[in-house]
Amino acid sequence: MHRAILGVGRHGLALARTIGTVTATEEIAAAAARLVVEEGLEYGPAKRHAVRQLGLPQRTPLPDNQAVEDAVREHIDLFCAATQPAELRALRRLALYWMERLERFRPHLGGAVWHGTATRLSDIYLQLFCDDEKSAEIALIDLGVKYEPRTVTGLHQEPVEALSFHAPCRDLGETIGIHLLVNDLDDLRGALLRDARQRTPRGDLAAVRRLLIQDEEN
Numbered sequence: 001m002h003r004a005i006l007g008v009g010r011h012g013l014a015l016a017r018t019i020g021t022v023t024a025t026e027e028i029a030a031a032a033a034r035l036v037v038e039e040g041l042e043y044g045p046a047k048r049h050a051v052r053q054l055g056l057p058q059r060t061p062l063p064d065n066q067a068v069e070d071a072v073r074e075h076i077d078l079f080c081a082a083t084q085p086a087e088l089r090a091l092r093r094l095a096l097y098w099m100e101r102l103e104r105f106r107p108h109l110g111g112a113v114w115h116g117t118a119t120r121l122s123d124i125y126l127q128l129f130c131d132d133e134k135s136a137e138i139a140l141i142d143l144g145v146k147y148e149p150r151t152v153t154g155l156h157q158e159p160v161e162a163l164s165f166h167a168p169c170r171d172l173g174e175t176i177g178i179h180l181l182v183n184d185l186d187d188l189r190g191a192l193l194r195d196a197r198q199r200t201p202r203g204d205l206a207a208v209r210r211l212l213i214q215d216e217e218n
Contacts, residue, residue, distance in 0.1 A: 024056055029063040033071035037080060040121030043068050066196065072117045080119060087120040088113070089215045090171035095124045096208050098167065098178060102139060103205060105130050107180075108191055110202035114211075123177035127202060129188040133161060136182045140165070147180075155187055 031050035035041045041049065047062045063071075076084050091113045099107040105128040112118035113125070128136050140147050140163060147165040154160030161182045166175040183191075195201045203211070 024054075024060050025063045025067070027054055028056070028060070029067045029071040030075075032063070032068050033075045036068070036072050037075050037119055037121075040119075040123075069115070069117060072112075076117065076119070084119055085215070085218070087172065088116060088118050089212065090120070090169055091118050091122060091124060091176065092208060092212055092215065093171060094167065094169045094176055094178075095126065096205070096212065098124070099126060099205050099208060101143065102126070102128065102136070102180070105136055105139070105182075106185075106188060106204070108202040108204050109208050114202055114208075115199070120172050120174070123179060125179050125181065127155065127181050127183055127191060129183050129185050129191070131185050133182050133184070136163060136180060140180075152181065154181060154183060155191060 028047060028050045031053055032041075032043065032046035035046040035049055035053075036043065039046075043065050047068065051058065051060055051062070092109075095109050095113055099109065108127045108129075109124070110127060111125040112122045130136055137147075137149070145165050147163045150162050150164065151159045152162045163180040163182065165178055167178050168174075169176045191202060192200055200207075
């Protein structure tokens with residue numbers, strides 16, 4: 001007997017559950033989506049947590065990120081439609097503010113804030129492209145920003161430095177995590193290659209400004 005889908009009630013999944021055709025992968029995607037939206041988890045940890053939450057075997061195949069993103073959109077449509085658009089606009093405004101402050105590093109916004117699935121629990125991810133990797137750190141120091149450096153996987157699956165800090169978001173009345181991923185300038189050439197769904201995976205200053213204009217019009 002299949003477990004109930006947690007946090008997602010889209011007609012397709014509801015019907016599938018009723019007739020007993022929901023797969024473990026779909027269950028994980030739905031449970032992970034709830035964790036992403038309601039607890040602010042990133043996709044990877046959310047999928048692993050969902051497996052434990054559902055009591056599935058540890059080696060159960062995980063859904064890909066596209067499946068989780070679809071489930072996140074469904075969860076938002078069902079449970080957050082009244083609040084999420086304003087939260088997304090606030091995060092995009094905050095992203096734009098920091099992109100303008102760091103304009104000389106050619107910032108590009110990616111992740112949930114760019115793709116439109118962010119809520120007030122989401123962090124902001126900016127890709128920077130620098131001639132000198134240390135120059136971004138110096139800029140933060142000059143701005144009086146206390147940041148935490150760490151190494152993460154970059155655009156080309158190679159290690160890059162990430163500079164993380166929290167910034168106040170006036171529209172939301174709380175602080176938001178901001179992560180600057182510092183790339184070599186040459187990496188900018190492949191930064192806008194379309195993803196598997198033929199979407200631009202991130203946007204520059206002009207693109208984010210256009211998004212905000214569209215948000216205001218809607």
